[in-house]
Amino acid sequence: xxxxxxxxxxxxxxxxxxxxxxxxxxxxxxxxxxxxxxxxxxxxxxxxxxxxxxxxxxxxxxxxxxxxxxxxxxxxxxxxxxxxxxxxxxxxxxxxxxxxxxxxxxxxxxxxxxxxxxxxxxxxxxxxxxxxxxxxxxxxxxxxxxxxxxxxxxxxxxxxxx
Amino acid sequence: xxxxxxxxxxxxxxxxxxxxxxxxxxxxxxxxxxxxxxxxxxxxxxxxxxxxxxxxxxxxxxxxxxxxx
Numbered sequence: 048x049x050x051x052x053x054x055x056x057x058x059x060x061x062x063x064x065x066x067x068x069x070x071x072x073x074x075x076x077x078x079x080x081x082x083x084x085x086x087x088x089x090x091x092x093x094x095x096x097x098x099x100x101x102x103x104x105x106x107x108x109x110x111x112x113x114x115x116x117x118x119x120x121x122x123x124x125x126x127x128x129x130x131x132x133x134x135x136x137x138x139x140x141x142x143x144x145x146x147x148x149x150x151x152x153x154x155x156x157x158x159x160x161x162x163x164x165x166x167x168x169x170x171x172x173x174x175x176x177x178x179x180x181x182x183x184x185x186x187x188x189x190x191x192x193x194x195x196x197x198x199x200x201x202x203x204x205x206x207x208x209x
Numbered sequence: 210x211x212x213x214x215x216x217x218x219x220x221x222x223x224x225x226x227x228x229x230x231x232x233x234x235x236x237x238x239x240x241x242x243x244x245x246x247x248x249x250x251x252x253x254x255x256x257x258x259x260x261x262x263x264x265x266x267x268x269x270x271x272x273x274x275x276x277x278x
Contacts, residue, residue: 197252197258198253198278199251199258199259200253201223201251201255202221202223202224202248202249202250203225203240203249204223204224204225204247204263205228205233205247205248205249206225206226207227207229208227
């Protein structure tokens, strides 16, 4: 029981701390303000922390493998599936990310499910990357998508001082 | 990484946008930028080709650009 509550507390703390940054490390989605308390993992705090550490360090492939193992062990833990989705998203695996976001929505009707819904909306119209580590969105920012292949002429990089 | 890539792809205009500045906020609003770092690729008609996270290394950044060239 102690292990379970510790894992739960650590999950909450980790998500809360990361949410202060406003966005996930992938730069695509906000992290949850709350963890799915209805679906805590039974144990595995060390594995979770290691997986989350790799995600935080942007080692998405490694984090993905670890969260897959965690999700297999705790299939009803929405947080594991959410991180799985974020890992897939960061790696450009759009269909897999969408699938995991759907799982999160099924498992959690609260804030995490809402974030997953936001992820689904963000991925709509996206196509898979072949491993560039990013997601390609064919239509965004109100622009219409065209079948004709256009060439990039301008690139904006958005940043902040802080 | 951005400057090095800028030098390599001379046919593309690169611009860094500070979202803390008014002009940056206007652009961020136009493209729905809510998190950073963020990249937006435009074609010659200012149609958005890509709007998403920034790769963490130059090789991935170049690969992403080449997908849209």
